[in-house]
Amino acid sequence: MLLYENKKAKLMNFLKLGLNPFKKFVSTGEIEEESDFVKSRKNLLESLKETIERDENFIFPVIGDVGTGKTHLFWALKNKLYYHNTIYISLEKVSNKFFYNTYSEFVEAIGVEPLRNIVNQLCNEWGALERRFGFFHVVDIEKVRKAAFEKLSTKFEPSERSALIDIINGITTHQLDPYKKIEAEGWLLGELMNVRELSRLSLMHDLRNSKTAFTMLKLMIENSKLGTVIFIDDFEKVITMIKPIEEGKDLEDIEEVFDPKWLYGNKPRPETIVSEKVIHKILKLNQIKGLRIIITLNSLSSLEEIKKIIHDIDTDSIIKFMEPVFLREFDADDTLEFYQNNMRIFLENIKFVETYEESFDKFFPLNEKILRNIHKNAKGNPREIIKILIKIFNQIMFSDEKLEEIVLSYEEAY
Amino acid sequence: MSVVNSNILYDSLKEIKTEGEFLGSIITKCNDEDNSIIFSDNIKISNLEGIYINDGLKVGFEIISNKKSAYSKKENYHWDEDFSEIDYCVLIPSEIMQLYDEGQFSDAFPFTLNLLHTSGLYLHDFDFEINHLEFFKGEILKNPVSKILNGIIVADRVVIDYRGDSVFYDCLIVGRDKHENLNVSYEPLMNVNDKVVEYIIILGIEELKI
Numbered sequence: 001m002l003l004y005e006n007k008k009a010k011l012m013n014f015l016k017l018g019l020n021p022f023k024k025f026v027s028t029g030e031i032e033e034e035s036d037f038v039k040s041r042k043n044l045l046e047s048l049k050e051t052i053e054r055d056e057n058f059i060f061p062v063i064g065d066v067g068t069g070k071t072h073l074f075w076a077l078k079n080k081l082y083y084h085n086t087i088y089i090s091l092e093k094v095s096n097k098f099f100y101n102t103y104s105e106f107v108e109a110i111g112v113e114p115l116r117n118i119v120n121q122l123c124n125e126w127g128a129l130e131r132r133f134g135f136f137h138v139v140d141i142e143k144v145r146k147a148a149f150e151k152l153s154t155k156f157e158p159s160e161r162s163a164l165i166d167i168i169n170g171i172t173t174h175q176l177d178p179y180k181k182i183e184a185e186g187w188l189l190g191e192l193m194n195v196r197e198l199s200r201l202s203l204m205h206d207l208r209n210s211k212t213a214f215t216m217l218k219l220m221i222e223n224s225k226l227g228t229v230i231f232i233d234d235f236e237k238v239i240t241m242i243k244p245i246e247e248g249k250d251l252e253d254i255e256e257v258f259d260p261k262w263l264y265g266n267k268p269r270p271e272t273i274v275s276e277k278v279i280h281k282i283l284k285l286n287q288i289k290g291l292r293i294i295i296t297l298n299s300l301s302s303l304e305e306i307k308k309i310i311h312d313i314d315t316d317s318i319i320k321f322m323e324p325v326f327l328r329e330f331d332a333d334d335t336l337e338f339y340q341n342n343m344r345i346f347l348e349n350i351k352f353v354e355t356y357e358e359s360f361d362k363f364f365p366l367n368e369k370i371l372r373n374i375h376k377n378a379k380g381n382p383r384e385i386i387k388i389l390i391k392i393f394n395q396i397m398f399s400d401e402k403l404e405e406i407v408l409s410y411e412e413a414y
Numbered sequence: 415m416s417v418v419n420s421n422i423l424y425d426s427l428k429e430i431k432t433e434g435e436f437l438g439s440i441i442t443k444c445n446d447e448d449n450s451i452i453f454s455d456n457i458k459i460s461n462l463e464g465i466y467i468n469d470g471l472k473v474g475f476e477i478i479s480n481k482k483s484a485y486s487k488k489e490n491y492h493w494d495e496d497f498s499e500i501d502y503c504v505l506i507p508s509e510i511m512q513l514y515d516e517g518q519f520s521d522a523f524p525f526t527l528n529l530l531h532t533s534g535l536y537l538h539d540f541d542f543e544i545n546h547l548e549f550f551k552g553e554i555l556k557n558p559v560s561k562i563l564n565g566i567i568v569a570d571r572v573v574i575d576y577r578g579d580s581v582f583y584d585c586l587i588v589g590r591d592k593h594e595n596l597n598v599s600y601e602p603l604m605n606v607n608d609k610v611v612e613y614i615i616i617l618g619i620e621e622l623k624i
Contacts, residue, residue: 132622
């Protein structure tokens with residue numbers, strides 16, 4: 001039986017192995033964030049959740065400085081919204097082939113099985129499970145396709161009808177033709193296909209085709225049992241892409257190598273065209289019934305600018321912009337809570353038997369004074385706080401100095 | 415899953431007769447020589463007008479050219495006063511039909527054989543025996559209907575295993591227990607020894623489409 005264990009020494013040994021509790025200071029849409037939101041931000045999260053559950057077809061701006069945790073908000077929201085598909089979109093990644101890439105992100109977020117359930121449910125609604133003589137399912141694919149087209153054609157614009165036919169063919173083949181099911185599933189998951197593969201499935205396009213991808217996305221979102229939230233990070237990119245070089249500003253000031261006018265004359269730059277296209281597509285996306293869009297921005301002025309750009313591009317568009325919410329910097333207590341949360345998760349991950357609170361003084365191996373100093377030095381910016389913590393822990397892990405000496409030096413340094 | 419004495423619309427043995435107009439999945443077993451079965455999505459039972467089935471599919475055997483052949487015929491069926499031709503009539507509960515539906519379109523069996531016209535796979539008859547089990551060994555046949563001792567099996571597919579026994583998948587079973595009560599049950603899989611099988615008929619896909 002173990003009578004006594006020096007838990008502090010045990011934790012220090014773990015740290016000396018090179019395991020840093022604070023690893024990354026930039027959150028991304030790909031790698032899940034485990035740490036929870038600090039208490040002062042929970043109200044913001046709750047109000048966002050309530051709006052999402054109560055309302056639909058809106059754009060919800062979240063405003064916060066660089067490093068305040070806007071991307072982290074996505075993960076907090078994803079973990080909170082059990083009855084919604086929450087999809088992260090980075091404009092940089094999706095601006096080319098917007099709908100195709102957005103659809104791919106949608107499929108990745110919901111998973112293959114729910115996607116199969118949606119198409120199965122659609123086929124049933126189109127009469128695929130009709131029973132002859134009360135018992136026998138006689139699959140008449142053409143009849144199902146006809147019923148599907150009659151049901152859906154009014155919901156789509158005439159220009160989207162050929163895409164709709166493709167989608168009905170793809171879905172019915174996937175559900176009702178066991179001999180082509182595997183190929184049809186590839187198509188459904190967004191696999192790129194050649195003409196021969198497409199003609200075997202009686203299809204014109206794969207989902208790279210913009211209209212096909214949009215129609216598919218619309219059908220899936222509107223028929224998913226869960227609501228859908230699209231989280232567009234760094235929406236400001238739209239402005240930086242669209243804005244030409246400001247008049248009166250020197251090229252040297254904005255670090256451009258050449259003036260784009262030398263190449264394009266008075267014609268719009270390719271970036272401007274791409275940006276306008278992205279806005280058009282987001283406006284189109286907003287028409288999908290039941291969709292909620294959250295955008296993140298660095299400042300309120302950017303939001304006003306975006307509203308103006310949208311108005312200039314499409315004067316007829318009616319977009320419901322919700323009142324923006326602001327992500328503020330951490331206060332000192334938030335910093336302490338954030339540190340403790342991270343240490344707790346770290347101990348859980350390394351399978352440290354006891355919980356953090358039971359085993360250590362409040363902020364071991366650091367102390368409250370250091371943490372308050374860090375907060376002051378980083379001006380409450382979460383990213384800057386993490387950067388400093390990484391630096392301190394690296395020193396604890398890799399230097400030959402004693403912990404007391406390091407702690408003392410940081411108490412004095414900040 | 416099994417349901418006892420539920421949704422029995424007519425039972426000649428227990429003298430049950432439920433009046434009304436019923437829609438759903440209805441099995442009517444006839445009292446004729448070949449134990450034929452009628453599948454329908456409707457039935458009307460009344461004391462005044464008798465029993466009426468609109469567009470039912472009757473499945474059984476008939477003698478053609480001195481040979482017994484399986485048939486399935488779509489017709490309207492009407493019995494005025496004499497119901498002796500009917501053994502029982504059961505409406506399959508919707509929760510059982512839901513299980514049956516979920517078992518359809520299985521990815522595990524993409525290569526099933528659909529026969530175009532209704533044919534007898536097996537008939538246990540001293541004079542007119544039919545046995546194609548050996549020929550179809552290892553194959554998966556769609557839409558089998560079977561009469562087994564006191565029961566009826568309607569399945570999505572049947573496989574003839576290496577012993578020559580039939581294995582039914584996604585099956586609805588209707589039959590009488592030892593007290594002659596009618597039971598309805600669903601089994602995802604059922605292995606049946608050919609010694610207890612009275613007949614197996616494979617329904618033709620073209621005849622179902624009519």
